[in-house]
Amino acid sequence: MGMGGQSYFKVLIVCFVALIASTNAQLQLGFYAESCPKAEKIIADFVHEHIHNAPSLAAALIRMHFHDCFVRGCDASVLLNSTTNQAEKDAPPNLTVRGFDFIDRIKSLVEAECPGVVSCADIIALAARDSIVHTGGPYWKVPTGRRDGVISNKTEATNNIPAPFSNFTTLQTLFANQGLDLKDLVVLSGAHTIGISLCTSFSNRLYNFTGKGDQDPSLDSEYATNLKTFKCKNINDNTTIVEMDPGSRKTFDLGYYRQVVKRRGLFESDAALLTNSVTRSLVNQFLQGSLDTFYAEFAKSIEKMSQIKVKTGTQGEIRKHCAFIRYSNFNHVSLLLFDHGDNFEKSWWWWRAICGLGSLHDVSDDWFQSSIAQIVGNDGDIDFRNETWIGEDSFNTLFPRLYYCVVNLDKLKVVELYDGVSNVWNLQWRRPLLSTSNMQADQGECWSRVHNGYNNGGVSGGGDGRSSNGGDDR
Ligand SMILES: *[C@@H]1O[C@H](CO)[C@@H](O)[C@H](O)[C@H]1NC(C)=O
Ligand SMILES: *[C@@H]1O[C@H](CO)[C@@H](O)[C@H](O)[C@H]1NC(C)=O
Ligand SMILES: *[C@@H]1O[C@H](CO)[C@@H](O)[C@H](O)[C@H]1NC(C)=O
Ligand SMILES: *[C@@H]1O[C@H](CO)[C@@H](O)[C@H](O)[C@H]1NC(C)=O
Ligand SMILES: *[C@@H]1O[C@H](CO)[C@@H](O)[C@H](O)[C@H]1NC(C)=O
Ligand SMILES: *[C@@H]1O[C@H](CO)[C@@H](O)[C@H](O)[C@H]1NC(C)=O
Ligand SMILES: CC(=O)N[C@H]1CO[C@H](CO)[C@@H](O)[C@@H]1O
Numbered sequence: 001m002g003m004g005g006q007s008y009f010k011v012l013i014v015c016f017v018a019l020i021a022s023t024n025a026q027l028q029l030g031f032y033a034e035s036c037p038k039a040e041k042i043i044a045d046f047v048h049e050h051i052h053n054a055p056s057l058a059a060a061l062i063r064m065h066f067h068d069c070f071v072r073g074c075d076a077s078v079l080l081n082s083t084t085n086q087a088e089k090d091a092p093p094n095l096t097v098r099g100f101d102f103i104d105r106i107k108s109l110v111e112a113e114c115p116g117v118v119s120c121a122d123i124i125a126l127a128a129r130d131s132i133v134h135t136g137g138p139y140w141k142v143p144t145g146r147r148d149g150v151i152s153n154k155t156e157a158t159n160n161i162p163a164p165f166s167n168f169t170t171l172q173t174l175f176a177n178q179g180l181d182l183k184d185l186v187v188l189s190g191a192h193t194i195g196i197s198l199c200t201s202f203s204n205r206l207y208n209f210t211g212k213g214d215q216d217p218s219l220d221s222e223y224a225t226n227l228k229t230f231k232c233k234n235i236n237d238n239t240t241i242v243e244m245d246p247g248s249r250k251t252f253d254l255g256y257y258r259q260v261v262k263r264r265g266l267f268e269s270d271a272a273l274l275t276n277s278v279t280r281s282l283v284n285q286f287l288q289g290s291l292d293t294f295y296a297e298f299a300k301s302i303e304k305m306s307q308i309k310v311k312t313g314t315q316g317e318i319r320k321h322c323a324f325i326r327y328s329n330f331n332h333v334s335l336l337l338f339d340h341g342d343n344f345e346k347s348w349w350w351w352r353a354i355c356g357l358g359s360l361h362d363v364s365d366d367w368f369q370s371s372i373a374q375i376v377g378n379d380g381d382i383d384f385r386n387e388t389w390i391g392e393d394s395f396n397t398l399f400p401r402l403y404y405c406v407v408n409l410d411k412l413k414v415v416e417l418y419d420g421v422s423n424v425w426n427l428q429w430r431r432p433l434l435s436t437s438n439m440q441a442d443q444g445e446c447w448s449r450v451h452n453g454y455n456n457g458g459v460s461g462g463g464d465g466r467s468s469n470g471g472d473d474r
Contacts, residue, residue, distance in 0.1 A: 027310060031122075031145035036114035040126060040144075046106050047130040055250050058131035059194045060098035065128035065306065066188070068121070070178055071157045073309025075149030075316060076120035078157075079103060081323040088157035100323070103127060107322045120322035121146035125306050135194065137252030140299035142306065147316035164201040164267035168275045178308050180301070186273060186282040187301040190294065192265075193256035195244035199232035202242075202266045207235040218271045220263040242266060254294055257287045 032039045051057055068078035071088055078088050079100060103123055110118045122144045129142050162174045175185045205216035206228050215224055231242050244266050245255040256265075260283055265271050273279045286294050 027143035027145045027307060027312060029141060029143045031143070032114075032118060036110070036117045038113055039110055039118045042109050042113060043106055043123060043126045044130045046109060047127055048134050050102070051131050051134045055135055055194075056196055057099055057102060058135045058137075059191070059196060061102070061124070061128040061131045062191050063195075064099050064103075065124050066191075067157070067161050068124055069305050069308045070160045070162075070174070071153070072149050072151065073311065074121050074125060074146055074306055075309075075311050076124055076146075076319070076322060077149040077152040079120055079124070079322040080149075080152035088152045088154060104322055107319075111320065116318050116320065119146050119148045119316075119318050121148050121310070123322070129302075132194075132252060135250065135252060137194070138295035138298045140303050142303075145310075145312050147311040147313075148319045148322075149311060149316050162269060164197070164269055165204075166269045166272065168272040168279070171269055171272055172276075178305070180305060180308075182276070182278050183282060183297070184301040184304060186279050186286070187294075187297045188305065189270065189273060190254075190256050190286070190298060191252075192244045192267075192270065193252055193254070194249060195256075196241050196249065197244055197266055199237040199240050199242060202268070203232045203235050203237065205268065206232055216268070216271070218263060218268075218274075223262075223264045244270075253291060254287055257283050261287065 030040075064078060065074070067088070068074050068076060071077060080088065103120065106123050106127060107118075107120060110123065122142075125142050125146065126144070129140055133139050160174060160177065162171050166174070171185055172182065175181065180188075205219050206224055208214065209216040215221065227242065231240055233240075243249040245253075245259055248255040256270075259265055260270055260273055263271065263274070265273070273283055286297070
């Protein structure tokens with residue numbers, strides 16, 4: 001009763017925090033040998049098939065792997081989308097990370113083979129290795145079993161990923177923070193041998209190094225003139241792409257170190273390798289050594305990098321889609337958002353926590369916004385009732401009364417929560433349950449049952465107090 005056909009509810013469930021305790025499992029070679037035996041081959045085949053069309057993708061994938069590992073460990077957090085631009089993807093160093101779509105396509109092939117088994121973090125690590133191998137570069141071992149993270153934070157990306165503008169001290173610190181030493185710094189910088197860059201990452205060195213219209217004296221002046229004449233013709237050029245190891249950009253060789261010693265490294269972070277005696281002598285050592293030696297060292301360093309703070313065992317999760325977290329490891333249901341009426345644009349009434357409200361106070365609005373947006377942006381047609389992404393149980397078993405109330409089940413849907421203008425989550429949609437008494441009358445007994453049932457579960461209405469002045473009866 002009460003729930004006439006003229007109205008139905010749209011329900012949004014958001015889960016908060018409370019990660020399941022973790023174990024200390026290790027990565028292992030062939031982790032998927034039994035659970036998804038074809039996974040590594042699917043990835044290698046896809047890379048093989050597509051990389052020759054776009055060799056620069058190899059550079060993009062290795063860069064993506066690097067960026068991923070430097071923020072919260074190699075956990076594919078770099079792939080997470082945020083519709084409020086708060087994810088790692090949105091941090092300046094990452095905006096030029098390409099290859100997201102490439103990874104998404106691999107993921108969908110792997111999911112088709114074995115759903116929910118292979119992590120996005122492993123896919124990045126394997127695809128990066130395979131793409132370098134397919135362009136004739138070094139091979140390295142990729143033990144697997146990484147699990148995907150659930151947090152992506154723009155500030156952390158900005159703070160942890162070395163920038164093209166970083167000096168030696170900064171590079172040393174950022175690498176040390178990840179347990180990587182100066183040798184790793186020099187070796188991994190060698191990947192710039194296949195790199196390309198936009199002028200914006202170094203044009204200050206050409207045109208305005210100290211803000212006086214000057215040039216970086218540590219950059220070979222002949223080379224600088226060349227770049228200014230033929231490539232980055234003015235300081236505002238944000239479209240021209242420059243090879244980091246001109247002439248041998250497609251081969252994974254020692255060319256990068258040759259450029260660096262000639263003071264032709266494009267970035268300040270390349271030039272920085274000459275400003276410290278240890279790194280300078282390592283650069284020279286590699287130049288005098290064989291390609292095989294470089295490859296062996298590269299394999300060693302990148303194997304080290306690709307295990308930074310990995311999540312294993314029951315940590316993290318296996319995403320379904322690499323751009324979105326699943327919440328399957330969250331065991332705290334926090335919020336339900338109800339839409340009442342036929343035209344949701346006009347009829348958001350209120351939303352409230354049904355349990356775990358306390359955790360709302362512990363997390364920042366940013367986190368909240370981006371997390372909600374991720375769900376909303378993605379799972380447009382998720383079947384809330386039957387999905388087992390609330391801990392181990394489905395909505396219908398966890399919230400039987402609510403389930404019972406929602407008579408028009410087929411109309412249940414997650415809906416967009418943007419205000420349609422500024423593209424941000426509109427907190428004003430929140431309302432305490434009891435502030436709209438008409439609605440309660442409308443809903444009758446069913447609502448009071450829900451209300452009583454869940455209030456007794458330790459939840460009070462109204463969220464964190466910012467909810468009552470919405471003025472949002474639209
Ligand atoms: C993720 O966001 C990017 C823009 O940052 C967009 O191009 C891409 O389509 C989004 N991915 C998905 C799966 O929505
Ligand atoms: C290196 O860069 C950092 C951050 O920009 C700065 O604080 C530091 O003074 C620089 N160090 C040197 C030696 O220039
Ligand atoms: C060079 O940098 C200074 C200081 O940041 C700035 O005032 C000036 O406009 C810049 N010049 C150009 C040509 O961008
Ligand atoms: C490049 O610069 C132009 C003009 O300065 C600007 O309109 C455009 O948005 C910029 N593009 C990117 C990708 O930053
Ligand atoms: C992101 O990380 C920064 C630095 O650790 C932290 O201050 C901030 O609260 C985080 N943002 C979110 C939304 O969690
Ligand atoms: C969802 O669960 C309900 C009852 O719990 C069941 O009747 C229904 O068939 C399920 N729907 C799907 C798509 O599995
Ligand atoms: C579009 C955009 O924001 N691009 C940024 C990419 O990162 C560089 C610095 O690494 C910024 O200068 C750009 O503005």
